[in-house]
Every structure is written in structure tokens, then in C-alpha cells.
Amino acid sequence: MTAADIIRYARALYRAHGDRAEAEAAQRVRVETDAGNTAEAETWRRIRRSIHEMRGPRAT
Structure with missing residues (x-):
């Protein structure tokens, strides 16, 4: 999966x-x-990291 696909x-x-x-x-x-x-696990790790970055810093 390419970076754009992720x-x-x-x-x-x-x-x-x-x-x-x-x-x-x-x-x-x-x-x-x-x-x-x-x-496949590595692809899902990349997807998870991308989601984490989209969410940005979380307020505490």
C-alpha cells in the first residue's frame, strides 16, 4: 500500500x-x-500512526 493509500x-x-x-x-x-x-500487521500500524497524527495533540 502506498503512503497516499494509507x-x-x-x-x-x-x-x-x-x-x-x-x-x-x-x-x-x-x-x-x-x-x-x-x-498486513505493518500496514495496519501505518494506518494507526496516520490516524494518530490526524487527531493531533490531545487536551489533558
């Missing part, structure tokens, strides 16, 4: 799930890792 997918996931999107991506990382799908 960003597009992260935006779509964020639109669909809002603040829950990062947790959804993290769950997919765990599922793919547990299944031994390292390439």
Missing part, C-alpha cells in the same frame, strides 16, 4: 469511526500479528 484509508476509517478509529486499527494490528500476517 492516508486515504486512515481518513475513511476516521470518518467512519471517529475517535474509535485508532483503537479499531490497533485491533487489526493484533489480529494480523496473531495470525502471522506480518505485512
Whole structure:
């Protein structure tokens, strides 16, 4: 998946799930890792990082 594809997918996931999107991506990382799908897990890590960056700093 290209960097542009990662960003597009992260935006779509964020639109669909809002603040829950990062947790959804993290769950997919765990599922793919547990299944031994390292390439897919890395794609989901990239998507999660992109979502995290989109959300920006969180107020405490």
C-alpha cells in the first residue's frame, strides 16, 4: 500500500469511526500479528500512526 493509500484509508476509517478509529486499527494490528500476517500487521500500524497524527495533540 502506498503512503497516499494509507492516508486515504486512515481518513475513511476516521470518518467512519471517529475517535474509535485508532483503537479499531490497533485491533487489526493484533489480529494480523496473531495470525502471522506480518505485512498486513505493518500496514495496519501505518494506518494507526496516520490516524494518530490526524487527531493531533490531545487536551489533558
